[in-house]
Every structure is written in structure tokens, then in C-alpha cells.
Amino acid sequence: MSDPIVVFDSITKSYDGINTVLHGLDLTIERGEFVTLLGPSGSGKTTTLMILAGFEDPSGGTISLDGRLLNHVPAHQRGIGVVFQNYALFPHMSVAGNLSFPLEMQGIGRAERDQRIKAALDMVKLGPLGERRPSELSGGQQQRVALARALVFQPKLVLMDEPLGALDKQLREHMQIEIKHIHEQLGVTLVYVTHDQSEALTMSDRVAVFNHGRIQQLASPATIYEEPANAFVASFIGENNRLVGTIATRDATYCRMALEDGTQIEARLTGDLAIGSKAVLSLRPERVMVGDSGPNANTFNARIEELIYFGDHTKLRLSLGGSSGFMARTSFKDGLRDLQRGASIPVSWSRDCGRVLPFMEQE
Numbered sequence: 001m002s003d004p005i006v007v008f009d010s011i012t013k014s015y016d017g018i019n020t021v022l023h024g025l026d027l028t029i030e031r032g033e034f035v036t037l038l039g040p041s042g043s044g045k046t047t048t049l050m051i052l053a054g055f056e057d058p059s060g061g062t063i064s065l066d067g068r069l070l071n072h073v074p075a076h077q078r079g080i081g082v083v084f085q086n087y088a089l090f091p092h093m094s095v096a097g098n099l100s101f102p103l104e105m106q107g108i109g110r111a112e113r114d115q116r117i118k119a120a121l122d123m124v125k126l127g128p129l130g131e132r133r134p135s136e137l138s139g140g141q142q143q144r145v146a147l148a149r150a151l152v153f154q155p156k157l158v159l160m161d162e163p164l165g166a167l168d169k170q171l172r173e174h175m176q177i178e179i180k181h182i183h184e185q186l187g188v189t190l191v192y193v194t195h196d197q198s199e200a201l202t203m204s205d206r207v208a209v210f211n212h213g214r215i216q217q218l219a220s221p222a223t224i225y226e227e228p229a230n231a232f233v234a235s236f237i238g239e240n241n242r243l244v245g246t247i248a249t250r251d252a253t254y255c256r257m258a259l260e261d262g263t264q265i266e267a268r269l270t271g272d273l274a275i276g277s278k279a280v281l282s283l284r285p286e287r288v289m290v291g292d293s294g295p296n297a298n299t300f301n302a303r304i305e306e307l308i309y310f311g312d313h314t315k316l317r318l319s320l321g322g323s324s325g326f327m328a329r330t331s332f333k334d335g336l337r338d339l340q341r342g343a344s345i346p347v348s349w350s351r352d353c354g355r356v357l358p359f360m361e362q363e
Contacts, residue, residue: 005031005156005189006052011061013047013213021047022213024061029191034183036192036200039210040236046161048210049193053159054078066156076105081150081158085165088146089134095121095145096130102153120148123182140171147179151186160192164199176202197237201225209233225284229270231357234282241288243281243321244359247273255356257281261322266297267354278359287353288328290316296348302326304343318347 006029013022022044029035037045050056051063054075063070070078089098096117103113121127124144134142143163150158160179164172180203183190194200200207201221208218209232217229228234235242245259255269257279265281273279289296305324306317313331316339320326328347339345 003031004028005066006191007062007064008048008052009062009064011048011051011063012059013044013051013056014059020213022051022058025213025215027208027215027218029189032187032189034180034190034192034203034205036194036204036207037210038194038197038200038207038236040195043210044213045193045195045208045210049159049161049191052157052191053080053082079153079155079157081153081155083143083146083150083158083160083163085162089142089149091134094131094133095126095137098134098145099149099152102149106153108153116152116154120152123151123185124148124178139167140175143167143175144178147182151182151188155188157189157191160190162194163192164194164196172199179203201237209236211236227270228282228355228357231280231282231360234280234355234357239285239327241281241283241285241323241326243283243323243326245279245281247275247277247279247356250275254351255279257356259321263300263321265321265354266351267356268352270355271358273356273358279356280359281354281356283349283354285315285327285329287349289348290328290330290345292346293348297351298354299346299348301344302328302347304339304341304345307339307341318345320347 008025008027011022011025012020014020025048037048039045047056051058054070054073058071065078090101099117099120100113103116117130118127121130124147126141126144126148129137129141134145137145164175167175176199192203204221206218207221207224209216209224211232217224217233224233224237228237234240243259245257247255248258248264249256250269253269254266257265257267259265267281300320302318302320304316305319308315313329316328316330318326318328
């Protein structure tokens with residue numbers, strides 16, 4: 001049953017009255033959801049978050065939180081927790097003092113403050129460090145303090161703006177899982193902004209993919225990855241082979257697409273594309289089977305242009321269908337370990353693995 005907590009209704013934003021940053025944004029976030037706003041720089045995702053937090057005013061439209069219109073409510077009266085990339089901790093205060101501050105602003109008594117601070121620090125595994133200053137903590141520990149401060153006053157909604165961007169890769173991946181577990185434990189509604197696709201796919205219940213101030217697709221991570229709504233989403237999320245051609249034949253579900261070099265490919269059809277329309281095939285490298293793999297609708301011989309070793313797998317850059325940048329992944333099982341650059345090798349994939357989308361110029 002739907003239980004919306006945040007509703008954007010036709011939100012527009014322009015900073016100068018000429019250039020529009022958000023174009024009639026409609027977005028509903030359910031109570032308890034983890035929703036990630038994902039997109040390249042300048043796509044409108046951070047502006048959307050800042051409007052929700054109350055740090056920016058919309059140029060048009062309305063926004064509500066739990067049925068309360070927010071358009072003219074100051075940021076400090078919205079009861080929203082916010083975590084920024086730079087942590088924004090008070091350097092002159094201890095860790096406990098940083099957590100105490102928002103509780104004091106709410107007029108909460110000392111005994112309850114102490115109880116909440118202890119619970120919040122234990123939750124982020126920093127219980128013994130309450131008396132330290134932020135300068136005495138590592139980057140990962142400071143990030144945990146910022147998260148605890150956003151949660152300590154028990155908000156209905158927590159916003160996070162690129163919170164892990166300053167951390168190294170291993171710590172960032174660890175914190176992704178920690179934040180996801182805390183969200184599951186508390187059941188708080190969480191809106192998260194990032195340009196990192198892996199973060200969005202790892203952590204979210206739903207992902208809103210932004211481009212040019214519009215949501216291109218709003219869906220679960222699996223749907224975003226496996227069933228991209230258009231060529232932008234397909235190219236922005238994960239690795240993707242992009243082959244351009246025209247629709248040769250089609251039925252209600254599948255089509256045959258002729259590539260620019262004449263190669264014919266069968267794939268699942270997305271959108272109402274007429275025969276003769278220019279289109280693009282989207283195919284994930286891991287869906288490409290390398291070597292003899294039995295009958296498939298799409299089976300070709302490809303030339304190996306490059307082998308890139310990653311330890312648990314190797315990427316192959318291939319010449320296929322008029323492109324020398326066609327990518328495949330293999331773990332080198334079944335006698336494929338001795339492949340060499342310049343060799344010819346069969347590759348194949350099911351027609352259900354590829355999706356034919358309306359053509360759009362790459363960004």
C-alpha cells in the first residue's frame with residue numbers, strides 16, 4: 001500500500017531566470033524508502049536535494065513532507081537530518097558535543113540527550129570516542145559522526161549529499177554497507193545523492209536517474225540495470241556495449257537490427273520503433289559468451305584487439321559489428337586461458353540479453 005512521505009509536484013528551478021535547472025520535476029518517495037538521486041554533474045540531483053532540505057527555494061511547483069507543504073518552511077524547522085560530503089562537524093566541540101547540539105536546539109533535557117547520544121554512537125560503532133575532537137578522528141570516523149548527528153534527533157527523513165566522496169575505495173565500500181544496514185535497522189526514509197553508479201545499485205530501494213534536470217528513469221536497481229528506459233540510462237549505468245543500426249524487422253517483443261556494417265542482430269525491443277528507424281543496441285559485457293557456447297540467436301566471430309586482466313576476470317576488447325570497442329568479460333574457464341591479441345574467437349548472446357532503444361546522441 002502506498003504511503004508517500006515526500007512529494008515533489010511540478011518543481012522547477014532556475015537560478016538566473018534564463019537557464020532552467022529542473023524541468024517540472026514530479027517525484028514521490030515512500031515512507032521508509034532508500035531513494036538515490038543519481039546522475040552526472042549538472043543534472044539537477046543536488047539541486048533537488050537542496051530544495052528538499054530548504055537550502056534552495058523552487059522557482060515553481062510545490063513540495064511536501066508527510067502532508068505538510070514545505071515551500072515557505074525554513075530549513076531549521078523542517079526536522080530533516082542532513083549529511084554533507086565535508087561532514088560539517090564543529091571542530092571546537094567533542095564528538096558527543098556535536099551530537100548534543102541538535103538535541104539542545106530541540107529543547108531536549110540532559111538525561112534524554114545523553115541516552116540518545118550513547119545510542120547513536122553505539123549504532124555507528126563509535127561508543128568509546130565521544131570525548132574526542134573531530135581532528136582526532138579518521139575520515140571514516142568523522143563520516144560516522146556526521147551520520148550519527150543526522151540521526152540522533154530521530155528525524156522522519158535523512159538527506160545525504162555525496163557523503164562518501166572523500167573516502168578511499170575500500171572504506172567507501174564498507175560505509176555503503178554500514179549505511180544500508182543502519183537504514184534497515186531504523187526504517188528511516190533516506191534520500192541519497194551520488195554520481196557513483198555502484199553506490200546507487202548497492203544501497204538503494206529505488207534509483208532516480210537524472211539528466212538535464214529531468215528524471216530519465218525511476219525504478220529498482222535491478223530494473224535500472226537490466227531494463228534501461230533509454231540509451232542515456234543504458235550508457236550511464238554500468239558498462240555497456242552500444243551498437244548503432246536501423247530496425248530491419250520487428251514484432252511486438254523482438255526486432256532484427258541491421259548494424260552499419262550490415263551485421264544483423266536480434267534483440268528485445270524497447271519503445272515503439274518503426275521499421276527503418278535509427279536505433280541503438282544496449283548489451284552488457286557480462287552477457288556476452290566467449291568461445292563455443294552452443295546455439296544462440298546472435299553468434300559471430302570477433303577479433304581480439306586487447307586483453308585487460310582484472311584478476312577474477314579478464315575483459316576483452318573486440319572488433320565486432322563495425323566497432324573495435326565491443327567489450328566482453330570472461331573468467332577464462334574451459335580452455336580459454338591462452339587467448340591472444342589478434343586471434344579470432346566466436347562470441348554469442350541470447351536475444352533476451354540485448355535491448356534495442358531509440359537512438360539518441362551520446363552526451
